[in-house]
Amino acid sequence: MIFAFGLPSGSEWFWIFVVVFLLFGAKKLPELARGLGKALGEFHKAKEEFEKEVREASKVQTEETVSKGSPFPTPEGTVPRIADKEESSKGGV
Numbered sequence: 001m002i003f004a005f006g007l008p009s010g011s012e013w014f015w016i017f018v019v020v021f022l023l024f025g026a027k028k029l030p031e032l033a034r035g036l037g038k039a040l041g042e043f044h045k046a047k048e049e050f051e052k053e054v055r056e057a058s059k060v061q062t063e064e065t066v067s068k069g070s071p072f073p074t075p076e077g078t079v080p081r082i083a084d085k086e087e088s089s090k091g092g093v
Helices: 010-068 082-090
Strands: none
Touching: none
């Protein structure tokens, strides 16, 4: 038998809300929602800062690689690039 796990549907959300309401009461629900909202806001802010740092690190690494040239030597026996052929033809070789 295969079970599919996913988000609750309409009637399941109703029963979840009823259970939460019974456990915490009407006075605590606004406090819980406020705390959940703040937590989600902090999570979103931290995620954006992390993504920004990753992009900046990637940009710096790319700039260093471009300025230094390729860190890997060209393997022997490879097909020369078109630019290499043009340079050799200009040099008269």
